[in-house]
Amino acid sequence: MARHRGGGDLVRLLMTLLLAATPLLAPVAAELEEAEVVPTAPPQVASSSLARGADEGLDDVPADVRCASWRLAAEANNLAPWKAVPAECAAHVRAYLTGAAYRSDLELVARESAAYARAAPLGGDGRDAWIFDIDETLLSNLPYYADHGYGLELFDHLEFDKWVERGEAPAIPSSLKLYMEVLELGFKAILLTGRSEGHRGVTVDNLNKHGFHDWDKLILRTAADRKKTATIYKSEKRKEIEAEGYRILGNSGDQWSDLLGSSMSARSFKLPNPMYYIP
Amino acid sequence: MARHRGGGDLVRLLMTLLLAATPLLAPVAAELEEAEVVPTAPPQVASSSLARGADEGLDDVPADVRCASWRLAAEANNLAPWKAVPAECAAHVRAYLTGAAYRSDLELVARESAAYARAAPLGGDGRDAWIFDIDETLLSNLPYYADHGYGLELFDHLEFDKWVERGEAPAIPSSLKLYMEVLELGFKAILLTGRSEGHRGVTVDNLNKHGFHDWDKLILRTAADRKKTATIYKSEKRKEIEAEGYRILGNSGDQWSDLLGSSMSARSFKLPNPMYYIP
Numbered sequence: 150m151a152r153h154r155g156g157g158d159l160v161r162l163l164m165t166l167l168l169a170a171t172p173l174l175a176p177v178a179a180e181l182e183e184a185e186v187v188p189t190a191p192p193q194v195a196s197s198s199l200a201r202g203a204d205e206g207l208d209d210v211p212a213d214v215r216c217a218s219w220r221l222a223a224e225a226n227n228l229a230p231w232k233a234v235p236a237e238c239a240a241h242v243r244a245y246l247t248g249a250a251y252r253s254d255l256e257l258v259a260r261e262s263a264a265y266a267r268a269a270p271l272g273g274d275g276r277d278a279w280i281f282d283i284d285e286t287l288l289s290n291l292p293y294y295a296d297h298g299y300g301l302e303l304f305d306h307l308e309f310d311k312w313v314e315r316g317e318a319p320a321i322p323s324s325l326k327l328y329m330e331v332l333e334l335g336f337k338a339i340l341l342t343g344r345s346e347g348h349r350g351v352t353v354d355n356l357n358k359h360g361f362h363d364w365d366k367l368i369l370r371t372a373a374d375r376k377k378t379a380t381i382y383k384s385e386k387r388k389e390i391e392a393e394g395y396r397i398l399g400n401s402g403d404q405w406s407d408l409l410g411s412s413m414s415a416r417s418f419k420l421p422n423p424m425y426y427i428p
Numbered sequence: 429m430a431r432h433r434g435g436g437d438l439v440r441l442l443m444t445l446l447l448a449a450t451p452l453l454a455p456v457a458a459e460l461e462e463a464e465v466v467p468t469a470p471p472q473v474a475s476s477s478l479a480r481g482a483d484e485g486l487d488d489v490p491a492d493v494r495c496a497s498w499r500l501a502a503e504a505n506n507l508a509p510w511k512a513v514p515a516e517c518a519a520h521v522r523a524y525l526t527g528a529a530y531r532s533d534l535e536l537v538a539r540e541s542a543a544y545a546r547a548a549p550l551g552g553d554g555r556d557a558w559i560f561d562i563d564e565t566l567l568s569n570l571p572y573y574a575d576h577g578y579g580l581e582l583f584d585h586l587e588f589d590k591w592v593e594r595g596e597a598p599a600i601p602s603s604l605k606l607y608m609e610v611l612e613l614g615f616k617a618i619l620l621t622g623r624s625e626g627h628r629g630v631t632v633d634n635l636n637k638h639g640f641h642d643w644d645k646l647i648l649r650t651a652a653d654r655k656k657t658a659t660i661y662k663s664e665k666r667k668e669i670e671a672e673g674y675r676i677l678g679n680s681g682d683q684w685s686d687l688l689g690s691s692m693s694a695r696s697f698k699l700p701n702p703m704y705y706i707p
Contacts, residue, residue: 210532217529218536225503225698227537229544250496253489257497258506265508419504 216241234300259323282402288318300424320359337365384410495520538602557674561681567597579703599638663689
């Protein structure tokens with residue numbers, strides 16, 4: 150990389166980066182009218198099933214191992230967009246979520262996040278921000294998903310809204326601990342959720358009831374945001390947060406769409422979630 | 429996100445993205461002298477051990493589950509830079525690599541990659557490129573690592589060079605299949621490796637012997653690249669590739685430093701590798 154380059158060259162370089170970060174960015178790219186011709190990310194076709202012919206090489210692999218591969222691929226952002234847990238992996242995902250592994254994965258991500266937070270050079274001017282997603286990041290909807298196949302059923306907005314309105318989602322303990330430590334260190338907590346503005350009251354109550362207090366902002370989706378992908382919506386909100394003078398040093402989310410896009414955090418942490426995928 | 433914005437604003441937005449993509453980008457950022465004040469990614473302190481006090485919440489979790497969490501965190505880019513597999517996870521990593529799970533993970537990533545490749549809208553002008561890393565992506569060094577604790581031992585350049593010079597690294601079968609399919613679809617294969625230019629001959633022989641042929645370019649590290657991180661070196665080479673008119677539509681690598689940085693591919697695929705970490 151040349152040490153000196155012109156501004157136009159730089160814009161082109163960064164534009165390419167922006168377009169290239171992920172297929173999720175294609176809609177962002179569409180908004181960048183200054184863009185030159187750069188590679189666009191075509192939609193990746195989902196592979197239909199994990200169990201296929203012998204030529205695929207996985208037919209002799211036990212289902213549990215194949216499903217662990219599916220889960221790993223989801224966490225490493227290797228999968229095409231998916232709408233439900235593969236049927237053959239329903240038992241695997243249920244066992245993962247209800248056993249020690251999910252909790253262990255959550256704890257380790259929280260620990261790495263805290264180690265990063267402690268080493269981060271804070272400005273100390275009240276503008277150091279940590280963004281948290283809410284669902285499956287601060288609060289757990291496992292009680293809901295336990296009644297809906299742990300991701301095996303297609304997402305049902307109406308049913309899920311009823312659950313949200315009960316305001317009974319428990320805290321994820323490792324996330325609560327991280328949240329408190331991050332505040333203690335002097336970060337401002339900004340909660341950025343795909344929940345709708347109409348659920349503000351119940352969300353505040355739910356958070357408070359389970360130990361989350363003292364955030365700087367709670368940003369929910371307005372009517373104008375409803376048709377946007379989470380990647381776009383959250384990128385826009387992060388841009389607004391930056392425009393207000395915050396430095397986004399950390400970001401915790403269970404979806405890649407919480408973390409990728411533009412105005413990204415200095416460091417992002419991906420919490421596990423094999424139950425659903427939000428583009 | 430505003431639909432119209434000034435170029436300066438755009439540069440700032442993209443700059444932030446560039447800086448924010450990952451801590452690995454900090455060195456890239458240092459080269460961007462046009463940069464305004466944006467969040468920099470401080471080094472994340474590695475957590476010393478997986479087994480810690482009761483307050484960490486993992487003491488009651490079986491070692492194998494903790495080690496699976498460590499491996500998952502590595503694959504999701506949640507870990508601070510690490511120099512060796514945690515001692516308590518040596519057996520876990522060995523079992524993973526020598527059992528069905530590693531092969532299954534590799535197969536699934538290759539399958540998702542192929543599904544994406546088949547759906548990609550090729551320009552058909554001979555400029556559609558797919559970048560492949562070599563070690564642990566096309567070729568496997570498992571025979572070497574089997575003799576060196578599967579990542580438990582600190583990396584030994586001299587010993588590893590001796591292994592490379594034997595030219596006996598086997599192909600990763602799922603990667604060979606993907607490689608051939610990608611060529612068949614009309615992509616140009618570009619091999620971009622951290623191996624040094626001095627190993628060109630033995631690398632070509634090793635690749636050919638195990639079925640890899642007909643790449644467009646094989647890019648190795650020159651003396652001038654020696655002190656660069658892989659992220660910087662590979663970002664620079666991708667920029668050169670783009671400058672030659674290629675559209676980088678796919679990128680396969682076992683390290684995040686193969687995939688992140690600037691001039692990123694339209695879509696990147698992270699192959700599993702719990703043995704070593706390259707910044």
